[in-house]
Amino acid sequence: xxxxxxxxxxxxxxxxxxxxxxxxxxxxxxxxxxxxxxxxxxxxxxxxxxxxxxxxxxxxxxxxxxxxxxxxxxxxxxxxxxxxxxxxxxxxxxxxxxxxxxxxxxxxxxxxxxxxxxxxxxxxxxxxxxxxxxxxxxxxxxxxxxxxxxxxxxxxxxxxxxxxxxxxxxxxxxxxxxxxxxxxxxxxxxxxxxxxxxxxxxxxxxxxxxxxxxxxxxxxxxxxxxxxxxxxxxxxxxxxxxxxxxxxxxxxxxxxxx
Amino acid sequence: xxxxxxxxxxxxxxxxxxxxxxxxxxxxxxxxxxxxxxxxxxxxxxxxxxxxxxxxxxxxxxxxxxxxxxxxxxxxxxxxxxxxxxxxxxxxxxxxxxxxxxxxxxxxxxxxxxxxxxxxxxxxxxxxxxxxxxxxxxxxxxxxxxxxxxxxxxxxxxxxxxxxxxxxxxxxxxxxxxxxxxxxxxxxxxxxxxxxxxxxxxxxxxxxxxxxxxxxxxxxxxx
Amino acid sequence: xxxxxxxxxxxxxxxxxxxxxxxxxxxxxxxxxxxxxxxxxxxxxxxxxxxxxxxxxxxxxxxxxxxxxxxxxxxxxxxxxxxxxxxxxxxxxxxxxxxxxxxxxxxxxxxxxxxxxxxxxxxxxxxxxxxxxxxxxxxxxxxxxxxxxxxxxxxxxxxxxxxxxxxxxxxxxxxxxxxxxxxxxxxxxxxxxxxxxxxxxxxxxxxxxxxxxxxxxxxxxxxxxxxxxxxxxxxxxxxxxxxxxxxxxxxxxxxxxxxxxxxxxxxxxxxxxxxxxxxxxxxxxxxxxxxxxxxxxxxxxxxxxxxxxxxxxxxxxxxxxxxxxxxxxxxxxxxxxxxxxxxxxxxxxxxxxxxxxxxxxxxxxxxxxxxxxxxxxxxxxxxxxxxxxxxxxx
Numbered sequence: 001x002x003x004x005x006x007x008x009x010x011x012x013x014x015x016x017x018x019x020x021x022x023x024x025x026x027x028x029x030x031x032x033x034x035x036x037x038x039x040x041x042x043x044x045x046x047x048x049x050x051x052x053x054x055x056x057x058x059x060x061x062x063x064x065x066x067x068x069x070x071x072x073x074x075x076x077x078x079x080x081x082x083x084x085x086x087x088x089x090x091x092x093x094x095x096x097x098x099x100x101x102x103x104x105x106x107x108x109x110x111x112x113x114x115x116x117x118x119x120x121x122x123x124x125x126x127x128x129x130x131x132x133x134x135x136x137x138x139x140x141x142x143x144x145x146x147x148x149x150x151x152x153x154x155x156x157x158x159x160x161x162x163x164x165x166x167x168x169x170x171x172x173x174x175x176x177x178x179x180x181x182x183x184x185x186x187x188x189x190x191x192x193x194x195x196x197x198x199x200x201x202x203x204x205x206x207x208x209x210x211x212x213x214x215x216x217x218x219x220x221x222x223x224x225x226x227x228x229x230x231x232x233x234x235x236x237x238x239x240x241x242x243x244x245x246x247x248x249x250x251x252x253x254x255x256x257x258x
Numbered sequence: 259x260x261x262x263x264x265x266x267x268x269x270x271x272x273x274x275x276x277x278x279x280x281x282x283x284x285x286x287x288x289x290x291x292x293x294x295x296x297x298x299x300x301x302x303x304x305x306x307x308x309x310x311x312x313x314x315x316x317x318x319x320x321x322x323x324x325x326x327x328x329x330x331x332x333x334x335x336x337x338x339x340x341x342x343x344x345x346x347x348x349x350x351x352x353x354x355x356x357x358x359x360x361x362x363x364x365x366x367x368x369x370x371x372x373x374x375x376x377x378x379x380x381x382x383x384x385x386x387x388x389x390x391x392x393x394x395x396x397x398x399x400x401x402x403x404x405x406x407x408x409x410x411x412x413x414x415x416x417x418x419x420x421x422x423x424x425x426x427x428x429x430x431x432x433x434x435x436x437x438x439x440x441x442x443x444x445x446x447x448x449x450x451x452x453x454x455x456x457x458x459x460x461x462x463x464x465x466x467x468x469x470x471x472x473x474x475x476x477x478x479x480x481x
Numbered sequence: 482x483x484x485x486x487x488x489x490x491x492x493x494x495x496x497x498x499x500x501x502x503x504x505x506x507x508x509x510x511x512x513x514x515x516x517x518x519x520x521x522x523x524x525x526x527x528x529x530x531x532x533x534x535x536x537x538x539x540x541x542x543x544x545x546x547x548x549x550x551x552x553x554x555x556x557x558x559x560x561x562x563x564x565x566x567x568x569x570x571x572x573x574x575x576x577x578x579x580x581x582x583x584x585x586x587x588x589x590x591x592x593x594x595x596x597x598x599x600x601x602x603x604x605x606x607x608x609x610x611x612x613x614x615x616x617x618x619x620x621x622x623x624x625x626x627x628x629x630x631x632x633x634x635x636x637x638x639x640x641x642x643x644x645x646x647x648x649x650x651x652x653x654x655x656x657x658x659x660x661x662x663x664x665x666x667x668x669x670x671x672x673x674x675x676x677x678x679x680x681x682x683x684x685x686x687x688x689x690x691x692x693x694x695x696x697x698x699x700x701x702x703x704x705x706x707x708x709x710x711x712x713x714x715x716x717x718x719x720x721x722x723x724x725x726x727x728x729x730x731x732x733x734x735x736x737x738x739x740x741x742x743x744x745x746x747x748x749x750x751x752x753x754x755x756x757x758x759x760x761x762x763x764x765x766x767x768x769x770x771x772x773x774x775x776x777x778x779x780x781x782x783x784x785x786x787x788x789x790x791x792x793x794x795x796x797x798x799x800x801x802x803x804x805x806x807x808x809x810x811x812x813x814x815x816x817x818x819x820x821x822x823x824x825x826x827x828x829x830x831x832x833x834x835x836x837x838x839x840x841x842x843x844x845x846x847x848x849x850x851x852x853x854x855x856x857x858x859x860x861x862x863x864x865x866x867x868x869x870x871x872x873x874x875x
Contacts, residue, residue, distance in 0.1 A: 043524065069668055075606035076591075076598035095594050096587020098527035099605050102816075103668045110524045111587065113517025118587040202671060210667045211604055214660075214683050218607070222653055229554050229649045236556035259825060260530060261765055261809035264537075265802055272798065278492045279707075287706040287720055288794030 004085040004184065005130055006152035007139060008159050009059050011189035011196065012169060013146035016050055016057035023141035024048045027126060044112040047123040048138060051197055056189070058196035059147065061138075062087060062108045062123040063176055064184035067206035070100035070109060078120075085152060085184035086125035094120060105180040105207050106199055125184070152184055159188050181206025305335040305431070306424045309398050313417035314426070315377035317481045319362065320398060321405075321417070328383055330401035331362060333374060336430050338397045340478065341367035341463040345391050346402050354382045356405065358416075359481055363402055367463040370471050375481050377416065380407040416481060430478065437477060438462060441470040497839045504836020507829035511584060519829040523822050528812060530826035531585040534834050536662050536808035538578040539612075540686075541801065543694025545571025545619060546655035547731075553648045560724055565626060565854045566705070567698050569845065572619040575612065577841045584833055604664045611658035618651035626852050660687040666811060674815040676755050676766045679746050682811075688739040689773075693804035695732045699725050700797040705855070708846065726788045732800060733781035740774050765806065765814050773803010 018037040024047055025032070034040035038052045048061040068087045071079040078093035079100060100120060101109045112118040126136040134140070139149035148155055156177070163170045175187040179202040187198065194200040203210075279286055312320045318337035321329045338344045348364040356362060362376035384404040394400045418426050466474070511519045522529050548567040551557050583589045595609045621640060628637050640647075663686030666673050679685065706720050747753050756763060777799045786792040813824060826834075848854060 072600075072602050073605060073668060075600055075603040075609055076594045077600040078598075093591075093594060093598055094588060095591040096589070097585075097605060098587065099603075099665070101524065101527040102672075105669075105671060107525055107672075111516075111527060113520075113522065113524075114515060115517075116512070116515045118515065199671065207668050207670075208602065210670060210680070211664060212602070213680070214664045214667055215602070215604065215607070218657060221656065225653050225656060226649060229550070229652055233554045233556070233645055233649070236554070240556055259761075259823070260533065260813040261769075261806045263825070264530070264533075264809055265805050268802065268805060269798075275493075286794075287703050288791050 004083070004152045005125070006085060006150065006155045006184040006186060007061075007064075007125070007136065008148040008150075008155040009185070009187045010146050010148070010159075010162065011056055011058055011187065011191075013144045014050070014057040014059070015144055015146070016052060017143060018050055019141040019143055020048060020059065020138035020147055021046075021050055023137040024123070027129075027137035042108065042110055044110045044114075044119075044121040046110075047121065053196050056191065056196060058187075058189070058198070059138075060108075060197070061185065062125070063106050063179075064123075064125055065105075065180055065206070066183055067181045067208050068183075069103040069105060069180070069207040072208035072211065073099045073103045075099070082127065084125065084127065084130050086127050086130065087122075088124055088127055089120055089122065091119040103207070105202055155186060159186050162188060178204045181209075305339065306427045308334070308418075308420065308423040308427065310420055312398050312423075313377075313419055314423045315417055315481060317375045317377060317479045318430075319374050319377050321377055322398075322401070324404070326404075327406075328404045329378055329380070329407055331377065331403045331405055332389075332401045333365065333394070333397060334427070335397050336427055336434075337365070337374065337479070338394055340434055341370065341372075341466065341474070343367070343393045345393065346389055347371075347391060349385045349390060349403055350382050352382055352385065356380060356382060370463040370466065370468075372471060372475055372479060374479060376405070377481065378405055378407050380405040434478070437474065438465075441466060441473065497843070500832070500835045500839050503832040504839075507832040508584065508836070510829055511833065512589075516587060519827060521824055521827045521830065523820070523824065525820040526816065526822050526824040528816075529824055530813070530830045530834060531581050533809045533812040535578045535581055535585075536812055537805055538574045538581070539659065539662065540690040540693050540804050540808055541697040542571040542574030542578075543655065543659060543690040544698040545574075545622075545694070546615075546652045547691055547694055548698065549622065549648050550652045553645060554652070559727065562721060562855070563698055563702075563724060563728070565623075566701065567694075568619055568622045569848060569854055570697065570701060572616070572623055573841050573844050573848075575616050575619065576844075577837050579612070579616075580837055581834065604661050604667075608658045608661045608665070611654045611661070615651060615654040615658065618647055618654060621647050622651065626854065630852050656687060659690045660684065662686050663811075669816075672816055672819040673811065674755075674762045674818060675750075675752055676762055677811045677815040679750065679752075681742065681746050684742060685739065685746075688735060688742065689804055689807055692732050692735040692739060693800055695728050695735070696797040696800035696804075699728055699732075699793060700801060703794050703797075705849070709849070720790065722788060722790065722793075725793060729781060729787045729793055729796065732796075733778065733787075736774055736778050736781070736800070740770075740778065743770070743774075762810075762814060762818070765810050769803055769806035769810055772799055773806060777803070 016038065021037045021040070024030070028047060030045045030047070033043060033045050038050060038057075040046055040049050042049055042060060048059060051058050051060060064085055064087050066081075068079065068081060070089075071077075071081050071087060074094075075097065076093045076095055078090045078095075080088050080090070082088050096118060098111060098120075101107075101111060109120045109122045111120055126134075126138075129136060135149045139147045142148075148158065150158075156174075159174050159177075163172055163174065169190060171189055171192055173188075173193070175189070175193045175198055176183050176185050179199075181204070187193065189196055276286055276289075308314055308320075309322075312322050314320045314334050318334050318340075319331055320334045321331050324330050333344060333346065344365045344367055346363050346365050350356065350362065356376045356379060358376060358379045360376050361373045364371055364373050366372070382403055383406050386400070386402055386404075389400045389402050463471075507519065516522060520529060544563075544567040548560060548563050551560050552564050583592055586592060595606060596613075600606050621643075625637050625640055628634075628640075660683035663682035663684070666678065666682055667680065670678055702720060702725060747756075756767070777796050780786045780792060780796050780799075786796065817823060
């Protein structure tokens with residue numbers, strides 16, 4: 001069995017060369033979308049971008065959450081969390097409700113709005129390459145090892161080590177370890193992450209938990225509701241019946257008296 | 259913004275509908291003037307009461323099933339007094355086949371003749387000669403014609419009963435008032451006699467032209 | 482109706498034809514060119530007018546289960562005349578919602594997938610199944626009306642026998658999916674504006690749909706009496722003010738319950754502070770609460786307004802407006818800030834929606850014309866009808 005893999009992005013090492021951006025496009029056969037890759041944004045033809053914040057660069061891609069919202073919300077199960085940690089999408093199952101796009105805490109999934117057979121598109125952590133024991137295209141292409149690929153526990157350890165060894169250089173937090181329940185893509189940087197455009201204030205709990213708390217109440221609601229309604233039916237019917245009998249009784253007495 | 263857009267569209271449609279109704283001279287049920295309070299107070303209340311066993315048609319004729327299994331047909335309180343006192347004239351002969359919508363009998367308000375339409379299809383079985391040419395005092399008991407209905411052909415849906423019939427009758431009187439106001443050649447007479455005097459005038463028909471009588475038939479006596 | 486009567490142009494007929502023509506053209510564009518060319522939807526705003534309208538449609542069709550429960554479970558037979566219109570409204574409302582959903586789906590040809598591909602953790606999955614089941618329930622509840630028309634007595638007997646379990650199932654399915662529309666947004670705490678986001682969202686949705694569904698039935702009674710009283714040969718359904726006032730009182734109680742829950746929610750979660758921030762969201766929220774809750778509560782607390790024809794109509798419009806604002810605020814306004822784009826529906830989105838609304842009203846009209854939906858004086862006339870037939874057999 002394959003071990004769970006992960007990607008570590010270290011902002012302090014990124015020089016903004018765009019190799020990952022290019023490699024991703026080539027690997028996934030995506031057409032060019034913008035002459036200046038730094039000005040590009042995620043789309044159905046772009047699964048990862050490098051964004052510039054002053055002299056700092058930040059990569060954006062699917063965070064491959066441990067308990068992904070998209071997997072949880074998809075009514076036909078078109079999204080799955082694979083053994084390698086990648087969140088995969090099956091276009092043949094998809095009906096196109098786009099709940100995944102609405103639900104993603106990182107706002108990652110993109111849609112092929114331009115076609116009549118649209119698919120949801122996003123990074124799949126180069127699933128085929130990884131299964132074949134290779135690196136993802138972006139980490140393979142990165143000249144500075146700003147994007148690092150490996151077993152999840154190893155890269156987590158590396159990230160922790162870098163933070164503790166260089167407390168001044170790094171903002172003391174690993175983005176993606178706890179955000180929305182954590183995921184297989186980790187980010188470390190020299191500044192707070194909201195300055196680099198990462199979604200701030202995400203809960204530590206996995207997002208599906210918010211839904212589960214309501215979904216859990218369904219069986220009791222059905223059970224109690226069913227009993228309550230049946231009971232009310234019986235009670236009100238009985239009440240009407242008694243009222244009717246009473247009425248008839250009174251009538252009869254009157255008739256007798258007459 | 260989308261919320262505001264949809265909401266304004268909803269309200270806009272409702273307002274346009276009110277305007278459309280206004281141009282057609284109708285009113286929305288929510289904003290209808292309540293009959294009993296304003297205009298109708300001047301019309302004797304007993305004209306609205308319809309006995310429960312009577313079915314009133316849109317043409318102001320009524321039918322009632324009698325013990326022989328025949329249908330008694332007569333003129334309702336409105337038809338009996340709309341333009342003055344009604345006299346029924348010209349009933350069909352016994353045995354004649356009538357189809358719903360055929361003229362069943364004629365009537366006169368003074369010198370103005372109007373036609374009443376048969377609310378059912380069937381054979382004329384009997385004619386009440388005692389009502390012909392006289393003023394009717396009890397419109398729902400004084401039948402004019404008895405009809406043997408064509409089997410299975412009773413158009414039950416075209417009739418009003420009970421409260422519905424009374425409410426409709428009220429509306430018809432209001433409609434009549436408006437009709438008279440816009441059609442009479444001497445408005446003053448109508449105004450003074452019919453609605454100020456507190457009872458229906460016996461001379462309303464005088465103020466109407468022959469064309470207005472045709473309109474009256476179309477508006478009030480058609481099924 | 483005679484053919485020339487049908488073809489006689491009236492204002493609304495002309496408008497309807499224009500709307501439906503435009504809608505059909507937009508539908509053609511939508512299916513031939515895809516969502517991108519015909520909608521203003523965007524990657525970060527993937528749900529727009531259509532989904533919002535689905536919420537509206539389902540919310541306003543809620544009377545189907547509340548009235549059925551009132552009459553059949555709680556045995557309040559006074560409200561019986563409202564049962565059939567309410568069930569018909571629900572049935573047509575749900576059909577509209579399903580059509581609109583199919584238009585909205587990116588891959589409408591796969592609409593049957595939820596039947597065989599299950600993900601029981603998905604709220605959407607639960608909603609889909611509840612809607613399928615509830616539509617079946619509505620069909621069973623409305624079937625007697627159709628069967629009556631064709632004088633088929635045997636199936637009616639069977640339906641009568643299972644009617645109580647069917648009604649109970651209907652209430653449960655409705656409760657689940659009405660509230661689950663709120664649950665859909667539980668997973669987006671960071672994206673939905675805190676004025677609307679709440680862990681109580683499903684409860685808010687459930688309560689508001691009851692009030693709005695009943696108001697819709699009140700509103701509809703006026704429209705029906707407006708549309709049908711001129712027609713010849715139609716039994717005037719009239720306005721049964723006594724029943725409508727009773728329903729209005731229920732609306733009053735439910736609105737108060739919803740309002741108290743909202744206050745509790747705001748205080749316990751410390752959300753009152755958001756009301757002081759001047760923003761589009763705040764204004765729309767205040768409009769929603771004032772128009773849809775406070776004004777109707779204030780008016781309904783006076784009996785003279787509850788029994789007054791004109792005021793009851795205005796109140797029902799207020800409550801419906803409140804629901805329109807609420808559902809669209811949750812599905813569009815509340816998400817606008819986090820999506821980073823200012824979504825406004827395209828012409829095609831609007832015209833397809835309007836077309837479906839027009840078709841729904843048309844369907845309602847057709848059904849009411851051909852089937853005994855409004856039954857009040859029915860008993861009397863049928864009795865007479867039978868008598869006449871009997872005398873003839875003799």
